[in-house]
Amino acid sequence: MAEVFDLFGNPVEAGTGKPGRPRKEATTEDRNKVKLLLAVGWSNDRIAAVLHMSLPTFRRNFFQELKFRGVARDMLDARRLELAMTAARAGNVGAMRQVDRLVEKFDQMEAERAYAGQKKEAPTEKVGKKVLDETLALDADAALMEELEQETRQSVRH
Structure with a gap:
């Protein structure tokens, strides 16, 4: 019996849709x-x-x-590097370039992981709305006082 394929080229099983499939x-x-x-x-x-x-x-x-969901991407990258290395050893110049690109990519990823591991900031303390408004008001008041002092220094003549 000839094998039947669906629209996407997948084989259709003989018992599909029938009881006891x-x-x-x-x-x-x-x-x-x-x-x-x-x-x-x-x-x-x-x-x-x-x-x-x-x-x-x-x-x-x-x-x-x-x-292996967590390491599936690493396994794929490792296989790509392996295939590129095999072709590069055979003298394929394009594969040699690809190996260089992959190695640079892996070095960059490793540097990013190292940098992310170092940069752990302490959690900031949550500030309520009233405290935040008070802080902003004090900062605005200090800025206004500084501006007034500069105007006073400029207008004073000796």
Whole structure:
């Protein structure tokens, strides 16, 4: 029997929509697709919709992949660097440039993480509206007094 495909090129299962439909099983292609979509930040609901399955079925079939959601982007970047390095070793000049760009990007990300770790400011004390209004009034009064003193110094003749 010839395999039937939907509009997007996904195979349509023979028992779809009938009682006793066979259990949806994850393929290697689906697992790779889920890893990629997790790396670019898609939600579980969105990925499940793309794979034409319910959220509980998605979670059951891709439990192992979902455990690595936090590092999926790093794993993707590491794989890109690995492939670029392989091509660069073979003499591909474009791949050598790509390796340089990736290394610079990783250095910048590491510097940003280090900077973010150092810059921890103490939490500021919350100020109420009355205290804030009083502070602003005192600042305005001090500014007015300073302006009056400058005018007085300029107008005094000796």
